Amino acid sequence: MRQGSEKLFLDAGYPQGCFQSVLAGHEEIEQLIAHETIKAVTLTGSEKAGRGIAQTAGKNLKKTVLELGGNNACIVFEDADLDKHLNTMVKARMQNTGQSCIAAKRFIVCSEIYDEFVDRFTEAAKNLVTGNPSEKDTYIGVLAREDLAKTLKKQVNESIEKGAKLVLGNQMEGAFFEPTILTEVVPGMPAFDEETFGPVASIIKADNREHAISLTNNSNYGLGAMLFTEDIEGALDLIPKISDGAFFINDMVKSDPRLPFGGTKASGYGRELSREGILAFVNKKTVYIKN
Incomplete structure (x- = not known):
């Protein structure tokens, strides 16, 4: 205590x-x-x-x-305001060096905005300060244990073997795992199907909004989902279609003592x-x- x-x-x-x-x-x-x-x-x-x-x-x-555990989806519709919300999306994945059950792990992005999102998210991830977690400016530190980093490395490598494209990272030293981005991720890959408990972002292309919701629900987990869009009325219509225990619109999933939390x-x-x-x-x- x-x-x-x-x-x-x-x-x-x-x-x-x-x-x-x-x-x-x-x-x-x-x-x-x-x-x-x-x-x-x-x-x-x-x-x-x-x-x-x-x-x-x-x-x-x-x-x-x-x-x-969680395999939270961060849905990005084609009308999402990246100028306003990109930093929130990066934080949703990389907070606590990615070691959070409610972290965004699968970024499901509509095709119209996919390339721009990949470029901007990658650039933001490159600028995250890595190092000693006890230093004030450090954003990405070490994972809790070395075996967790080894598990993460295995998940990333198996996803690449199955066709995912490595855009950034995948370097490991002891318990340190650098910020990593995978694109062209699809169901059947560990980066899509499993919980990646560390700073690995899986970016998935959705053909349209309906496809994005289908990909979101295509998971054994259901802790929380987040959606970024300027179409608030349309987002509200999706509440019954999201199977997770929480649905956050234009913000990252978080817990608050005033709100019920669970999956x-x-x-x-x-x-x-x-x-x-x-x-x-x-x-x-x-x-x-x-x-």
Whole structure:
């Protein structure tokens, strides 16, 4: 627990020891979930971890909320204002060195604006400062572990072998992976189908708006999608057609304590934050009185 946090919890009225950090392995986690004291479980983690937690919790009849991986689409319609929004799109992919479940990973761009988008996105990515993450001006640092960089390298290389074009990057040193851009990405490639947890942007050409929405929903994940367009009314009509748990128009997907947050499909189930997040772990009681 972060220093000073316990006092905040006590001042808010929580009992001593209510919040604790426990470092435990898989066997200990299973024992914790099975213990009668534990009434519910929430996890932010990988799809693999989520399946394991759900299995253990289900066996013990415990409520769960799972916030898992994502393969978020950033849809760019032909009328998108790149002057206004390009920096937001770059941040949506490269924030935290690309290590974010809600980061934009697949850029699905309508053909009319595709070439311009590739050129401008590539130029912006080239200008990102790489280096020591503790230095103020650094934007791209190292990944959390070297094995994550190796996984990313494998995903990029396999996508290139299947026909993707490398426009920028794909150099790795230890846990460092430089900003990387792939174009001509299509379904069936790891860069399209899988979560790339690092600074790799996959740019996919869509024939038209309908094709862009179809490509967006062509994913095992469903955490969040973002759309950039000047046609707000048309964007609102797409709300029921996007299968993800969140849909952001002209902004990057983000979490906010006032808004429910969670995904669909392999991105998990249930909602965190907001009133819905609180009610996810509340047992509603029915009381009936007859006079």
